[in-house]
Amino acid sequence: MFFFIPWVIVVFLRAYGPISHEEISLYLVVFIGLSILLPYLSYIIGFFLVRSESAISQLPEKSNFIGENNSNIDRVAKFLLVLAFIFPVVALFDFLFLKGASLGGIVAQREAEHMSGPRNSLSGALITLLSAISPIFYVFIMENYELARKKKIIYSLIAFVGICCLFLSGGRNGFFISILFIFFYSKVFFANRAESKVKSSLLSKFILYSALLYFFFFSLNIFIERFSIQGFEVGYMLEYLEREYSVKVSKPEGLTGFLLEIYSVLIYLIFYVTHSFTYLNQYFAIDYEPFLSGGYNFPLLARVFDILFGFDIYSSGRSALLIEGVYLTLPGSLYVDFGFIGSILFLCVCSFYFGFMARNVKKLYFYERFLFCYLLVAFTFSPIYGVFGTANGFSFLIIMSLVFLVSTRFKLSR
Structure with missing residues (x-):
């Protein structure tokens, strides 16, 4: 349907x-x-x-996400962690220092860039290529049941900051594409909560839904801000x-x-x-x-x-x-x-x-699984x-291709 x-x-x-x-x-x-x-x-x-x-x-042989081929999982986890850390650092550095903008002037900065045209900078290209790493990294670590709780919290914060950085472009599509990707992944692959061990406390749910509600209204307010900035x-x-x-x-x-x-x-x-x-x-x-x-x-x-x-x-x-x-x-x-x-x-x-x-x-x-949920979003x-070709849509394809190259085993039989 x-x-x-x-x-x-x-x-x-x-x-x-x-x-x-x-x-x-x-x-x-x-x-x-x-x-x-x-x-x-x-x-x-x-x-x-x-x-x-x-x-x-x-x-081709399919292995469980966790429990088999742990060295492969660890290799992908480290790879995604590095990219997930790089993205918000570069995005914030580019926005605050290279552009000289402020977090309170995100929409104004976007309108200014529309007038001046793209900068075609190396940092901008890197941000574009990595803009889908945060949602992919988030679902990956949430399904890694063997990951220590403290590490999972820290990694989740890194992913959260990365998703927030998607608003630095002044648009909203990257955020909603990412959230819908996480939603589909959780519904399809975290459906059996007791079996998958993916559990959420009432406090974490409250924080999550409050954040989503805030960003939803922030996205709607972009309509007003863009209009006001134009005078x-x-x-x-x-x-x-x-x-x-x-x-x-x-x-x-x-x-x-x-x-x-x-x-x-x-x-x-x-x-x-x-x-x-x-x-x-x-x-x-x-x-x-x-x-x-x-x-x-x-x-x-x-x-x-x-x-x-x-x-x-x-x-x-x-x-x-x-x-x-x-x-x-x-x-x-x-x-x-x-x-x-x-x-x-x-x-x-x-x-x-x-x-x-x-x-x-x-x-x-x-x-x-990433590709399956990505097509659901599409x-x-x-x-x-x-x-x-919208927001971080192409970045999803890049990150998924890199994960494939890092993780795949070309084995046709056991």
Whole structure:
């Protein structure tokens, strides 16, 4: 149902919510429908491909996360610990000293960078590459049942600081991608609490939920801060949205002051969730397929190829976009990279392997568990944006690849 529920929610908000959007083309409706239905069928095929234990035994050997191959686990743990420590140190140093910003001016710093453009610094590149390490490190240590309690607390604090540092960019997507990744991992792999020994006290739960609630409201407040920094009054938010984005907002009469602020933030949140269809529709209205060859979803890879082989994938790709810096849904982001057919094929391959992992979820290596939850996150946010090229989405792929290289054993039989 995860293939359909996010889309149903977003479509319902767009069709019956307080914001009236422009109509989308039938061509786009067909594309979205096929981008949901065909990957779902691929998931079903992947899920039922392996039915018996005898067939599973022919796969590469799977070891329990803890209890087998402890030297391998220790090697990965040390590797992740080093990266998890480096990320917040570099992120804070870059923000406080290299940028000269303050923790109270996070949003203002983001707006200033939008005006000045990217710095293309080494520290910025390192932060981008490591921005997914904290949630991966957190779930790894929480499942390491043999880790001493004091170490687990210290490591959890390191991961927590790293996740908080995701806000230093002035955005919220990295935080929510990370939290949803941790949520899915805990629900799928920590489901049996008595067996897994992953327990939480009432105090730890209170601290956790309080922190999540704080960061949720902090994320909502970003809407107001960005608007205020641009020199506008908060009461003008709804009119600005109508004028700049050609939408019509339903506004109850008599709203003033704090109630108007709350309603405005709610409207901006709904627009944030539902506007991707509008920008994607522009490509289908003129039957335009940019074919950016992965430069949109994997910009860092595009830059590497440009440097190594003298290509111009990144710059030419950005100039080929109708509008840069907007969300296009997951199918839409793949559409601008690989076209109508290529994007659906990409989704089908991902869904097929996801179904295969879902069938064998108890037999996955830990790096496969990371990938499984990562795809869950990607499918959840698919009606809004493509996770692969958003916030720390690409960093997840980098970290998972590094974990694979550090931990894998190429052994086909016992």
